[in-house]
Amino acid sequence: MIVARDAASLRGAVGGWKAAGQxxxxxxxxxxxxxxxxxxxxxxxxxAPRVVATIFVNPTQFAPHEDLGRYxxxxxxxxxxxxxxxxxxxxxxxxxxxxxxxxxxxxxxxGPAEDLEGVHRPQMFGGVALVCxxxxxxxxxxxxxxxEKDWQQVMVVRQAVSDxxxxxxxxxxxxVRAEDGLALSSRNAYLKPEERRVALALHAALARAAERxxxxxxxxxxxxxxxxxxxxxxxxxxxxxxxxxxxxxxxxERAGEPGRLLAAAWLGQVRLIDNLPx
Amino acid sequence: MIVARDAASLRGAVGGWKAAGQxxxxxxxxxxxxxxxxxxxxxxxxxAPRVVATIFVNPTQFAPHEDLGRYxxxxxxxxxxxxxxxxxxxxxxxxxxxxxxxxxxxxxxxGPAEDLEGVHRPQMFGGVALVCxxxxxxxxxxxxxxxEKDWQQVMVVRQAVSDxxxxxxxxxxxxVRAEDGLALSSRNAYLKPEERRVALALHAALARAAERxxxxxxxxxxxxxxxxxxxxxxxxxxxxxxxxxxxxxxxxERAGEPGRLLAAAWLGQVRLIDNLPx
Numbered sequence: 001m002i003v004a005r006d007a008a009s010l011r012g013a014v015g016g017w018k019a020a021g022q023x024x025x026x027x028x029x030x031x032x033x034x035x036x037x038x039x040x041x042x043x044x045x046x047x048a049p050r051v052v053a054t055i056f057v058n059p060t061q062f063a064p065h066e067d068l069g070r071y072x073x074x075x076x077x078x079x080x081x082x083x084x085x086x087x088x089x090x091x092x093x094x095x096x097x098x099x100x101x102x103x104x105x106x107x108x109x110x111g112p113a114e115d116l117e118g119v120h121r122p123q124m125f126g127g128v129a130l131v132c133x134x135x136x137x138x139x140x141x142x143x144x145x146x147x148e149k150d151w152q153q154v155m156v157v158r159q160a161v162s163d164x165x166x167x168x169x170x171x172x173x174x175x176v177r178a179e180d181g182l183a184l185s186s187r188n189a190y191l192k193p194e195e196r197r198v199a200l201a202l203h204a205a206l207a208r209a210a211e212r213x214x215x216x217x218x219x220x221x222x223x224x225x226x227x228x229x230x231x232x233x234x235x236x237x238x239x240x241x242x243x244x245x246x247x248x249x250x251x252x253e254r255a256g257e258p259g260r261l262l263a264a265a266w267l268g269q270v271r272l273i274d275n276l277p278x
Numbered sequence: 279m280i281v282a283r284d285a286a287s288l289r290g291a292v293g294g295w296k297a298a299g300q301x302x303x304x305x306x307x308x309x310x311x312x313x314x315x316x317x318x319x320x321x322x323x324x325x326a327p328r329v330v331a332t333i334f335v336n337p338t339q340f341a342p343h344e345d346l347g348r349y350x351x352x353x354x355x356x357x358x359x360x361x362x363x364x365x366x367x368x369x370x371x372x373x374x375x376x377x378x379x380x381x382x383x384x385x386x387x388x389g390p391a392e393d394l395e396g397v398h399r400p401q402m403f404g405g406v407a408l409v410c411x412x413x414x415x416x417x418x419x420x421x422x423x424x425x426e427k428d429w430q431q432v433m434v435v436r437q438a439v440s441d442x443x444x445x446x447x448x449x450x451x452x453x454v455r456a457e458d459g460l461a462l463s464s465r466n467a468y469l470k471p472e473e474r475r476v477a478l479a480l481h482a483a484l485a486r487a488a489e490r491x492x493x494x495x496x497x498x499x500x501x502x503x504x505x506x507x508x509x510x511x512x513x514x515x516x517x518x519x520x521x522x523x524x525x526x527x528x529x530x531e532r533a534g535e536p537g538r539l540l541a542a543a544w545l546g547q548v549r550l551i552d553n554l555p556x
Contacts (some may be wrong), residue, residue, distance in 0.1 A: 007443075102526065104389035104434075104443035105407065111382035129383065137443025154381075161381035163416025165285075167445065248380065 001083040003090045004099045007138050013089055014052065014140050023048040026141035026168075028132060031055035031092075031185035032072040033081050036176035041085040041147045043173045052139050053082050054091040056098060060106075060125030072189045091139065098134060106130065112249035113156045113190055116262060117273070120239045128153055129160040136161075136168045144168055149175040149183050151260055151275045153247055175274070177203065183274045190270040199267055201233035206261050206276045209241065213255040219243040220253075223261075232267050239264040239271070243278065279361040281368045283376045286305045289366055292418050303328035304419035304446075306410060309333035309370075309393065310350040310464035311359050311430075312348040314454035319363040321451045330417050334376060338384075339405030350467045356499065361464045369417065376412060382502065384408065390527035391434045395405065395539060395551070399426050408430055414446045421444055427514045429538055429553045430468050433527055434550050453552070461552045462529040468548040475500040477545055479511035484539050491533040491556060497521040498531075501539075507545050517542040517549070 004010040008123060014024055025044035029037050033055075044051040055078055062068035083088055106126065109118075115124035138146060145183065147153045158170050176184045181203035182196075191199055209226040221242040229236050244251060247257040255278055262275040282288040290303055297349040307315050311333075318402035322329040340346035346365060354481055360368055368458035384404065387396075391403035414422060424432045437446050453461045460466065460474075469477055491497065501519040508516050522529060524536040533556055540553040 098494060102389060102437070103441055104387050104437050106386040106388065108384040108386065109382050110384065111380060113382060133442050135443075137445060140445065159380075159382050163381055163409050164442075165413075167415060167418065 001079070001087055001090055003079065003092060005093050005095075005233045010052075010089070010091050010138055011140070017050045017088075018140055022050050022171070023142045024140060026053065026135065026139050026144040027053040027087070027143065028072065028135050028146070029053060029055055030057045030186065031078050032189065034076055034122060034176075034186065034188075035080045036087050036147050036149060036173075036184040038081060039176050040147055041082065041087055043171060044143075044145045046088050047143050047145070047171060050089075052085050052089045052091060052094075052136055053087045053275045054139070054235075055191055056091075056093060056131065056135070058098070058127060058131040058150055059095060060099070061124045062131055063121065063123045066121070066189075067187075069090045072186055078248065087203065090137075093205070095141075107133065108159065109156050111159065112152065113159070115152070115244070115249060116240050116242055117152050120264065127157045130191060131158060132157050133160060133166060136166055141168055143171055145173060147175060148172050149185065149274070151262060152249070159251060165278045172228075181207070181271075183268050187270060187272065191267065195270065198234040199272060201230055201235065202263060202265060202272055202274050203276075205229040205233070205241070206274055209263055210276050210278050213261070216254070218254050219251070224248065226263065230263070235267050236264040237266040241265070246277075279357070279365055279368055281357065281370060282350055283371050285371075287414060287500060288330075288367070288369050288371075288416055292328075296406075296418055300328050301420045302328045302330055302418060304413065304417050304422040305329065305331040305365070305536065306413050306422060306424070307331060307333055308335045308464065310352055310467065311356045311358050312324070312454075312462045312466075313466065314425055314427060314451075314462040315452050316359060316363045317454050318425055319360065319365055321389055321449060322421075323364050323422045325421050325423070325449060327389060328367075329367045330367045330369060330419060331363050331412055332371075332417070334369075334371060334409065334413070336376070336409040337373060338377070338403060338408055341399065341401050341404045344399070345465075347469075349462055363382065363544045369413075371463070376409065385438070387434050387438065388390070389437065390430065393430070393522070393527060394518050395430050395542065398542065402432045403431070407434060410435050411438060411442060419446055421449055423449045425453060426450050426553070427463065428551070430527070459485070461550075463550065465548060465550065469545065473512075473545045473548065476512040478481075478548060479508060479513065480541060480543060480550055480552050481554075483507040483511070483519070484541055484552055488539055488554050488556050491521065491539070494532070496532050497529070504541065508541070513543040513545050515544040524555075 025048035102150040206224040210224040303326035458478040483504040487500040
């Protein structure tokens with residue numbers, strides 16, 4: 001596996017593959033990889049003969065009070081996992097290779113990006129759209145693979161790709177979960193053992209809310225009940241539990257069209273998100 | 279010459295050329311074409327076997343009080359000129375084909391984009407970067423050709439292409455001028471006959487300032503003198519006369535490194551811009 005740390009060596013390697021007519025699939029990550037990330041690599045290998053993964057903890061999607069500085073990192077472990085999974089190239093740049101001196105461009109996302117996560121992390125989706133646009137361009141990838149765990153992020157990235165007419169397609173992979181249902185996340189590393197036991201309530205509450213919605217409950221009833229269950233289980237604060245239409249992220253009042261149940265909640269100092277299809 | 283009005287038919291035509299290995303050069307314009315635009319088309323024909331021109335008066339680069347509604351238009355005349363100049367495809371979309379319902383992405387440009395034109399038209403360069411990014415993507419062009427008349431715009435577009443790692447290169451063509459030196463501009467159509475006679479003072483004042491700078495004057499002296507000359511000639515207001523370094527648009531105190539003398543001034547209700555290399 002090639003390891004590239006600047007745009008020139010990245011382009012050199014990928015340029016050779018593209019010149020030989022080989023399609024390139026990209027797996028953008030912030031590192032500290034788990035089985036969920038590796039499922040993206042496996043999907044990427046099905047989509048293209050060449051797979052590029054990126055590890056970059058993107059500062060433009062963090063607010064000053066957020067966990068940029070303490071975000072978990074393990075590049076040596078990540079590289080070993082990626083190579084074993086069949087990744088051809090790891091792009092692990094320093095910040096100045098992604099945002100060089102004189103960098104002047106910012107992106108703002110409106111619409112679905114202003115809802116849910118966008119309310120609680122208003123800086124995030126513009127930063128995600130910016131770094132994805134740049135990584136798509138630097139890698140020249142034909143397709144990028146994202147996890148459904150970050151469902152709203154996938155919607156926003158698809159919107160940015162459509163709006164900016166970027167020459168790339170977006171594929172998704174279902175959320176990978178622990179045996180008890182907890183969605184795999186690099187941020188799970190922050191959880192203390194007793195918090196880890198409480199954390200499974202997030203998936204469980206969403207699953208019960210989905211059952212209630214299928215049984216005829218309104219979204220208002222089902223999400224209020226899920227919020228109560230999360231607080232009773234030991235979550236400190238619930239940012240949202242919400243039902244949104246898959247096509248355009250519009251609120252839904254009850255089950256019907258394809259939808260997603262989404263939640264974000266705090267367990268001590270750790271903010272967890274999850275979602276389920278409905 | 280093919281005329282396309284939506285993204286699908288544009289992509290259909292260009293896709294065939296790209297599949298046949300033919301490079302595509304793009305000339306983005308707001309229409310009401312003059313010899314300056316046609317010089318861009320001629321340059322584009324040297325750069326690629328296929329030339330696409332776009333005519334789109336982009337609303338996201340106009341402020342509410344500006345001249346979006348009265349911007350001059352003559353699509354039939356433009357199409358005839360483009361076809362005679364050897365353009366292969368004209369993309370002349372309605373606004374909703376460029377910004378369809380649900381469009382959610384905005385771009386903000388900092389750095390050089392916040393200087394000079396950016397001070398007086400703060401919405402403009404973000405809108406320019408957005409529409410260029412989208413038109414680059416929709417056309418799949420390999421190279422785009424811009425006029426040096428809009429020198430600061432060229433710098434900002436180059437910055438956006440670099441920052442977003444867009445797969446396109448930018449070429450420029452020197453400003454085309456009338457016999458008396460007035461830079462050709464679609465907005466010259468706004469000038470009354472007596473204003474048209476005064477307008478030549480813009481190029482003349484810049485040319486004299488360049489002479490003074492070459493003779494050892496400071497930028498402060500030369501630009502102040504040029505501002506006085508413009509007001510004496512009959513310009514109503516001078517937005518700026520300024521000397522900037524070509525490499526990074528930094529202010530220069532006197533001649534030395536490659537620079538540009540730039541000016542914007544009002545003649546009645548018409549705002550004219552021009553620039554000269556130094």
